[in-house]
Amino acid sequence: MKVSQRISAVPMSGIRKMFDLAGPDSINLGLGEPDLSPPQAAIDGMNRAASAGLNRYGPTAGIMELRDAVAERYSRYGKIGGGNVMITPSGSSALLEISETFVDPGDEVLVPSPGFVIYGPHAQLCGGKSVEYRLTDGDFQPDIDDILSKITPKTKMIVVTTPSNPTGGVLTEGSKKALLDIAEDKGIMILSDEVYDSFIYEGKHVSFLDRLDVAVVSGGFSKMMAVTGWRMGFLVADESVMPDLIKMQYHVCASPNMPAQYGILDALPGIEPYLENARKVYKARRDLITERINGIDGMSLEPPKGAFYAFPSYEQNIASADLANKLAQAGLICTPGSAFGKYGEKHLRFSYAASEDKISKGMDILAEVMAGLK
Numbered sequence: 143m144k145v146s147q148r149i150s151a152v153p154m155s156g157i158r159k160m161f162d163l164a165g166p167d168s169i170n171l172g173l174g175e176p177d178l179s180p181p182q183a184a185i186d187g188m189n190r191a192a193s194a195g196l197n198r199y200g201p202t203a204g205i206m207e208l209r210d211a212v213a214e215r216y217s218r219y220g221k222i223g224g225g226n227v228m229i230t231p232s233g234s235s236a237l238l239e240i241s242e243t244f245v246d247p248g249d250e251v252l253v254p255s256p257g258f259v260i261y262g263p264h265a266q267l268c269g270g271k272s273v274e275y276r277l278t279d280g281d282f283q284p285d286i287d288d289i290l291s292k293i294t295p296k297t298k299m300i301v302v303t304t305p306s307n308p309t310g311g312v313l314t315e316g317s318k319k320a321l322l323d324i325a326e327d328k329g330i331m332i333l334s335d336e337v338y339d340s341f342i343y344e345g346k347h348v349s350f351l352d353r354l355d356v357a358v359v360s361g362g363f364s365k366m367m368a369v370t371g372w373r374m375g376f377l378v379a380d381e382s383v384m385p386d387l388i389k390m391q392y393h394v395c396a397s398p399n400m401p402a403q404y405g406i407l408d409a410l411p412g413i414e415p416y417l418e419n420a421r422k423v424y425k426a427r428r429d430l431i432t433e434r435i436n437g438i439d440g441m442s443l444e445p446p447k448g449a450f451y452a453f454p455s456y457e458q459n460i461a462s463a464d465l466a467n468k469l470a471q472a473g474l475i476c477t478p479g480s481a482f483g484k485y486g487e488k489h490l491r492f493s494y495a496a497s498e499d500k501i502s503k504g505m506d507i508l509a510e511v512m513a514g515l516k
């Protein structure tokens with residue numbers, strides 16, 4: 143059987159490749175998966191729903207109570223009601239459904255580089271073309287001149303991630319305004335991926351939820367509630383496009399997981415103390431990894447402001463894929479910067495959603511390997 147050209151043209155994720163290299167004793171700072179436990183209310187709520195027989199198909203856009211609860215949580219950013227929210231079977235599916243709904247064959251999608259690995263392939267799977275735009279060094283803001291130079295009559299969408307995977311960068315108000323100016327001037331829509339919005343250590347989250355006239359926002363519960371295995375996400379969009387997004391989701395999954403939605407619903411309204419604790423834990427780890435990396439000759443890292451990734455640059459003359467392989471052989475799994483696009487080279491990504499002990503041991507290995515390169 144011959145698979146389609148679309149799927150054969152799309153590469154496998156570089157993050158998964160490194161994961162496959164992990165031995166049983168490796169320190170794995172490669173995957174962006176919280177090591178905290180989910181809120182107990184979520185687990186109880188899901189179990190209760192399954193025991194009560196809520197195991198059948200549900201509404202395609204998700205249960206109304208959860209759509210309303212998401213709208214309520216995010217209404218501090220803009221005028222959002224349950225009718226603007228669709229619950230999706232993961233943030234990843236929200237992103238693909240948005241691309242499937244808006245991208246036509248031949249359209250160009252501007253994706254951040256370094257950026258999360260699925261935006262480009264999603265554009266390609268829709269018959270579009272992805273074009274990488276550069277993030278500035280250090281603070282990882284969209285390079286507006288680079289974006290402007292890459293806009294063509296075919297540009298349909300600009301993808302933004304804040305806080306960012308892999309960089310940990312957080313969008314500034316200035317960058318948001320510049321992106322909105324472009325969107326308005328050129329008639330280009332914005333897809334804002336805000337799945338890490340709960341994890342900001344300095345400053346505040348800058349959201350596009352107040353601009354649903356030009357933006358669609360995707361979000362998720364995987365990272366927020368440490369339930370990556372539940373596959374629960376959401377998107378927020380203008381009501382005028384919701385019927386098409388819902389039609390798309392019908393063809394993907396008919397309806398999202400019912401018991402999991404009830405679990406999320408039970409936990410969401412009281413989630414803040416859980417998140418406050420998670421931020422405290424991650425911030426301490428961020429401080430530790432930042433200090434350790436900056437203590438290594440040739441490596442440099444501005445403290446990442448959000449998410450749970452450190453994306454240091456290094457001066458040593460070695461490609462990031464080779465360096466990540468060397469580190470894997472020495473027992474430390476991380477992800478080469480090149481896995482996140484052409485502007486990610488000469489960087490490594492470490493996830494600090496791991497214990498301080500693991501981070502310390504991982505940084506010992508990193509320091510030794512880097513010292514051996516000189």
Ligand SMILES: Cc1ncc(COP(=O)(O)O)c(C=O)c1O
Nearest residue numbers: 232233234258307337362364375
């Ligand atoms: C930036 C970003 N967006 C979306 C996702 C998708 O998350 P999920 O599919 O688990 O909701 C991830 C997962 O790592 C991510 O890093």
